[in-house]
Amino acid sequence: MTQLKCTGLTLGYEGRAILENLNFEVEAGDYLCIVGENGAGKSTLMRTILGLQPAMSGSVEFGGGVTRREIGYLPQQTPVQRDFPASVREVVLSGCLPRQGLRPFYAKEDRDRAAEAMERLGITALARRCYRELSGGQQQRVLLARALCATRKLLLLDEPTAGLDPHVTAEMYRLIDGLNHDEITVIMISHDLEAALTWAKTILHVGGRVWFGPAERYRTEGIGFAAERGGAAL
Amino acid sequence: MTFFETLSFYFTFPFVRYALIVGVLVALCSSLFGVTLVLKRFSFIGDGLSHVAFGATALASVLKLSDRFEMPAVLALTILCAVLLLRTGQGAKIGGDAAVAMISVGALAMGYLILNVWGTSANLSGDVCSTLFGSTSILTLSKNEVWLSVILSVIVVAVFVLFYNKIFAVTFDEGFARATGIPAGAYNLLVAVFTAVIIVLAMNLVGSLLISALIIFPALSAMRVFRSFRAVTVCAAVLSVLCAAAGILVSIIGGTPVGSTIVAVDIAAFLVFTLAGRLLRFKGGTVK
Numbered sequence: 001m002t003q004l005k006c007t008g009l010t011l012g013y014e015g016r017a018i019l020e021n022l023n024f025e026v027e028a029g030d031y032l033c034i035v036g037e038n039g040a041g042k043s044t045l046m047r048t049i050l051g052l053q054p055a056m057s058g059s060v061e062f063g064g065g066v067t068r069r070e071i072g073y074l075p076q077q078t079p080v081q082r083d084f085p086a087s088v089r090e091v092v093l094s095g096c097l098p099r100q101g102l103r104p105f106y107a108k109e110d111r112d113r114a115a116e117a118m119e120r121l122g123i124t125a126l127a128r129r130c131y132r133e134l135s136g137g138q139q140q141r142v143l144l145a146r147a148l149c150a151t152r153k154l155l156l157l158d159e160p161t162a163g164l165d166p167h168v169t170a171e172m173y174r175l176i177d178g179l180n181h182d183e184i185t186v187i188m189i190s191h192d193l194e195a196a197l198t199w200a201k202t203i204l205h206v207g208g209r210v211w212f213g214p215a216e217r218y219r220t221e222g223i224g225f226a227a228e229r230g231g232a233a234l
Numbered sequence: 235m236t237f238f239e240t241l242s243f244y245f246t247f248p249f250v251r252y253a254l255i256v257g258v259l260v261a262l263c264s265s266l267f268g269v270t271l272v273l274k275r276f277s278f279i280g281d282g283l284s285h286v287a288f289g290a291t292a293l294a295s296v297l298k299l300s301d302r303f304e305m306p307a308v309l310a311l312t313i314l315c316a317v318l319l320l321r322t323g324q325g326a327k328i329g330g331d332a333a334v335a336m337i338s339v340g341a342l343a344m345g346y347l348i349l350n351v352w353g354t355s356a357n358l359s360g361d362v363c364s365t366l367f368g369s370t371s372i373l374t375l376s377k378n379e380v381w382l383s384v385i386l387s388v389i390v391v392a393v394f395v396l397f398y399n400k401i402f403a404v405t406f407d408e409g410f411a412r413a414t415g416i417p418a419g420a421y422n423l424l425v426a427v428f429t430a431v432i433i434v435l436a437m438n439l440v441g442s443l444l445i446s447a448l449i450i451f452p453a454l455s456a457m458r459v460f461r462s463f464r465a466v467t468v469c470a471a472v473l474s475v476l477c478a479a480a481g482i483l484v485s486i487i488g489g490t491p492v493g494s495t496i497v498a499v500d501i502a503a504f505l506v507f508t509l510a511g512r513l514l515r516f517k518g519g520t521v522k
Contacts, residue, residue, distance in 0.1 A: 050413035069415040075407065084273055086406055087462035094403040098414035104396040130461035150414050 001028040001064040003154055003185055004049065009058035011044045017056060018044060024204055024212045028064050028153070031177075031186045033200035033215075035193055040207020042189045046158055049187075065153065069098040072147030072155040072184075076162060077139065082132060088142050089127045092118055095149025110149075117148040121175060137168035144175070155179065157188040161195070173199055237487075244486055252375045253492070254482055259387035260436045261448060261478030261496075265470040266394045267428055268453040269463075270405050278331060279319055279426065281446045282338035283433050286315040288442040289341030289348075291365050296352045305382055309434045315341075316430040320422060368441030368493035375438060383435055390428055397424065402463050439478075440493030451500035452477070458504075458511035477503050 004026040011019040019041040026032055034042050047053045049060050050073060062068065072095070095117070096110035118124045121141045126134065131142060140160055147155055160176065161169040169192075177199055180186045190196045196203060196215070203218040205211040211218065244250045271277055290311040294304045319334055346362060355361050375383075394401070403411045404421040412418045429449075436445045452474035456466045481496030488495075 052409065052412055071414060073410055073413040075409045075413070078407065078409070080273065080275065081406065083457075084406055085457050085461045085463055085466045086402070087464075090402065090463050091406065094399065094406065094410075095414075097399060097403050097411070097416060100399075104399070106399065128462075133461070146410070156413075 002026070003028050003030075003062065003064040003066045004187070005059075005061045005063060006049070007059050007061070009045075009048070009060065010056040011041055011048055012056050013044075015056075019206055019210075022058070022206070022210060026185060026187060026202075028185055029180070029183050031180045031199065031201040032188070032204060033196035033202070034187070034189045034204045034206065035191075035196050036205055036207035038191075042206060043158060045206065046156060046187075046189055050156065070151050070153055072149075072151035074140070074143050074147050074155070074157040074160055076158050077143075084132055086131045087127070088118070088123060088129050088131055088134070089114065091131050091142050092127075092145045092149060095146035098150050113149050114145070117145040120148065121145045135168075136164050137172065140164065140172060141175070148179070152184065154185045155187070157186065159189050159191060161190075161192065169195075240487060241483065249373050249375065250486060252377075252380045253373055253486075254479065256375060256380055256383045256435075257439050257478045257482045257492075257496070258475050259383055260432070260439045261452075261474040262471055263387050263390040263432045264436055264445070264448045265452040265474030266391065266467065267425060267432060268449040268451075268474075269456070269467050269470050270401055270425055271429060272450055272453045272457070273405050274425075276425070276429075277446065277450050278334050279316070280429055280433065280449045282319060282334035283312055283316055283430055284437075284442040284445040285338035285345075286341040287312045287430075287433050287437055287445075288365055289345035291437065291442075292345035292349045292353075295355075295361070296348050305379060305434065308437075309431065312430040312434050313427050316426040317423065320426045364441065365437070366441050366443045367491060368437065368439055368444065373492070379438070383438075386431055386435055390431060393424070393428065397421070398467075401425065406463075440496055444493045444497050447497040447500055448474070448478075451497070451504050455500075455504045455507035458507040459514065473503055473507075474500075 002025050006022055006024055009019070009022040010017050011022070018039075022045070034045060036042050044053070048055050050071070051060075051068060062071075092114045093106055093110060096106060096113055100106075100110070115124070118127060121144055123138065123141050123145060126138060126142070131139065134142065144157075144160070147157075155176075157176065161172050164172060173195055176186060176188070188196075188200070197219055200215045203211070203213065203215050205218070211221075268280075271280055287308060290308040291304075293311075294307050299307055315337060319337060349355075349358060349362060353361070400411075400416060400421055401424075403416060404418045408418050408422075411421075432449070433442075433445050436448055440448055452470040453466070455473055456469035460466045460469050477499040478496050481499040482492060484490065484499070485492045485495040
């Protein structure tokens, strides 16, 4: 079952294309890692999939029962959030809003869903704590719990381990892998090629040469390794 | 006369009651949206719009609009500018902050120019001073203006409560909200329009130069001590109402200018809350 289909996608800013004629499909239950050098267009691709910026040409289609309001998204943190007074519960609950429509307040169902997501990510004890006072790893778990409130099907993660120490990073990857085993499709941007090859089922390499296929074949064909080793990203 | 006898004597005058009603309502409304404006780093829009409101008031007084039409006309013009400012803030050629500075100082200059050239008032500097600092206008409210203020305040509070969760989501993380299909642009517009409404309401109370204080001080004070969005919002609202009421009472009894007295009380509250926040953190206590 295809959940996401990108056809002839060309991306860029102000008339200058940085990625051209991109074609790929994401099946339900897949774990896709988008890799490539800095500035290759990984984030632009994710922003386009999310509808945050228009594509220069081509199309992004959702299918298999996924609509735009049923996507979980883990963005990179913004400067605003660093001094934002919000409790963990408030942040996680806000993930239920997309399904809410015009209803003004949260229903019991939303609160249950948020409690479940916090339990799943082991942050129930932090529910009343202030978001800005948590460690980086805890904050990422909170944002992941919010994404889980928004979706049961498709998660888009923009560098979920950026700025985390190795131990917390490994824990984060295990959590994401666990979610994927629960049949949630994962699309993740990563700088960390080793981790991408360890965890992902499918790789999309952008920048320079575009390559799309199973992770094992990416390893044997060795595409990208030469370029990545040369770059500062690794 | 004792303090309370003095107070109850003053309350026999309708203009004192009007001032207190409108003052408390305006303080409540401005603090609610203030939290969002401060957190979204939109405080400067409030400042810019207040100068626009001054220009609009000058225009209205020169055109000799009757009392009944003056406030709605000023309101319409300020809302229009709020929409324009928000548009230019989003990726136009002139940067957001420069556009705000341009419109705000332009409106201020044009307002004063219009009053000077076409104004017929015998006491020009008095008029300008009262529009800028709200020195007496709160005490000269007509019954119509009071009703209009009450209706607008009820609408502002109702909209804030109904959209509270969405306003939180869009303020905390606009990218996430947009990506999951929440019309973030529409909510930004809502916040800008209601900021305009609040500013026009607040002009009578503190004058156009001091409105920003009413919007940002309660929010900043509450943020020193509280750490959840709901607690900050509730605290800002309560604090703002108390400061406004205290400021109005002090100014009536002491004969000080209403607007600056309220702002002075707000500043004092800010200092107290800053100190309280420091102490709580020093003790390692958790505040919910």
